[in-house]
Amino acid sequence: MPKPNVRDQLITASLATLHRKGFNATSVQDITDAAGVPKGSFYNHFASKEALGVEVVRLYSEGAAQLDASVDDPALPPLERVRRSFAAKVDANVKAEFACGCLLGNFSTELSAQSEPIRQEVSASYAGWAAWLQALFTQARQEGALAADEDTAELAQAAIDAWQGAVLRSKAEHSRAPLDRFMKTLNTRFLR
């Protein structure tokens, strides 16, 4: 029986490599090297690199949602929670020197036509993120912080789209300017 902790170790250790190098440029050897386990042990735990990729998307999404604990504070105004959630993502991208981008965005462009299981997991992550944003936007609308006729489901999706584009550009330009531009767009064009 494979030890469950080696499986978790492979998922955790491969996240940083897959985030930085992408899926197709990362070999199983890279992953087992990162995890400090023998290459041969990989297939005791995963049927394929793709199967690991699905788990990595899940782990990444959980971590991305927890970058700033204060976004879960119900005492804060809902739009402030939204702003803080994106500001925490800006900080994470600055810290990574714009070399990684968002794993969801990276896998969206690289793997959507290549791996249906990974595409579905990425899509599920977007859906969870959109639901979280929509709930906050709906609360803000109820409190009068957004217009009464605002379509909060569409607003949540549009904010995620704009964020993904900003992170992609930030990676391409090696610059924080697109991220700062996003925060300004969020405040002046979306949350009004």
Add this chain to the structure above:
Amino acid sequence: MPKPNVRDQLITASLATLHRKGFNATSVQDITDAAGVPKGSFYNHFASKEALGVEVVRLYSEGAAQLDASVDDPALPPLERVRRSFAAKVDANVKAEFACGCLLGNFSTELSAQSEPIRQEVSASYAGWAAWLQALFTQARQEGALAADEDTAELAQAAIDAWQGAVLRSKAEHSRAPLDRFMKTLNTRFLR
């Protein structure tokens, strides 16, 4: 001396494959197969797959700018030219069944940390696109179709960011909804 037409043939034939499969998932063999030339001839024309990638970005950008000839018509209102340019990109993505996305966006996420020559060519393509949009936005501002205090350089970049995010989501969701959402966002949040 290598024949120049084989070089062009390699660039043209590899564009569709690199657009659909991505850079790292496409082998030199895939490229020579697509071009119908012997594998061994590749390195007579390119020092590396990366060198070909730079040329493919250039060819793609030229083609993307010419999807709808009417966008060059100076008799049309500038914002109409902008709308048509994005509408033509929506049509191209629908036709591709959302399997390809934008080559610039794909290479932004996949290759920015891997290939500095390709990143620079992608960045140059964005710069050219932004300059084109900015000129039209500035004309629209002069004609009173945009607010007098609109920062047209920022607006051009923000529109590209939002478009890239929408295409990325469209690829991830296999859906035109993000593209339609972008057109609505463009009209109601950006061009006002």
